[in-house]
Amino acid sequence: MNQSCHNFNPEINFLSELSPTEISWDQHRSMAEDLAVLYNRNIKFGKYADRINGCSGYLKFGVDADQGKLVLKEVWFCRCRYCTVCQWRRTLKMRAMMYQNIDKIIQSHPTHRWVFLTLTVKNPHVSDTRQTLKEMNAGWQRMVQSKRFKGVVDGFIRTTEITRPEKKSERMNVHPHFHAMLLVKSTYFNRDYINQVEWTDMWIKAMRLDYYPQVDIRAVKPNPRKTVDENKSKLHGAVLETFKYSIKPFDMLAYDDSGEWLHEITTQTHKMRFIATGGVLRGILKSDDEITNEDMIHITDDDLERSKDNGERIGFSYMAQYRRYVYNPKLNEYAEP
Known part of the structure; x- marks a missing residue:
């Protein structure tokens, strides 16, 4: 100054x-x-x-x-x-809390690695958002309790994001999905590897779906040819992707619908929790209320x-x-x- x-x-x-x-x-x-x-x-x-x-x-x-x-x-x-x-x-605070804890996690679990998982379902009408999220939360609980999941994942941080479809015909729908950072054992990348097809099957079974949802899994693996800071930056990128706005401002303001979509999504998500932690990462973050x-x-x-x-x-x-x-x-x- x-x-x-x-x-x-x-x-x-x-x-x-x-x-x-x-x-x-x-x-x-x-x-x-x-x-x-x-x-x-x-x-x-x-x-x-x-x-x-x-x-x-x-x-x-x-x-x-x-x-x-x-x-x-x-x-x-x-x-x-x-x-x-x-x-x-709130998003900045969540990211900061995660950044502050990453080094501690790496030090306490030096052989573990991170993977970034995204889980989706079909787009429901905005008036069905609450029921859909309840079903997704129940499906997530069934999946994390499965033997396959518990065999390789020692901790997770999961967030909920809701976006608004771009198609005009779907402007009163929602696209709810989970982003999860999974702390996995070192054996995940050899004998215990779960590929994208298997993750999809696990999600279908947990959600009891009769269709194939979009599921994305990406490894956040350190590159031996990169510096420590460069590898940490890659991990920070996964944090940024996990801790995004629960609903983007543009989606709330996107259409001239007199706020109808905004009013309904506010009602549907009232007092619902959009962040979950488990395993060795349980309690690592404050909830929105805290x-x-x-x-x-x-x-x-x-x-x-x-x-x-x-x-x-x-x-x-x-x-x-x-x-x-x-x-x-x-x-x-x-x-x-």
């Missing part, structure tokens, strides 16, 4: 111009505004609109003088499941970052007419001399 923020004009100084790395705040908060409009189109969902409209209305940052950057210190999150700001921050407002502010547990806090705060308010955050000196707090 080359200039004191206290000299900025609140009408023309945007957060993303002062600190370009913070542009995601503008993007997610403006989408949240659009989401609130859709919720307001049905009186039953007005409470969601009210909460989202109040979400992250202001941001207060401290200043890391050594690195010359802003550090988020204060914001209020509405915690609505599909608020685009809260989904974004992630606090403070967790969503401090994505990484950097004690040094907090120790340098001198109490000074630089404030920004979201201004709908610009769809951006604008510097607001009324929110500033100054360090005591």
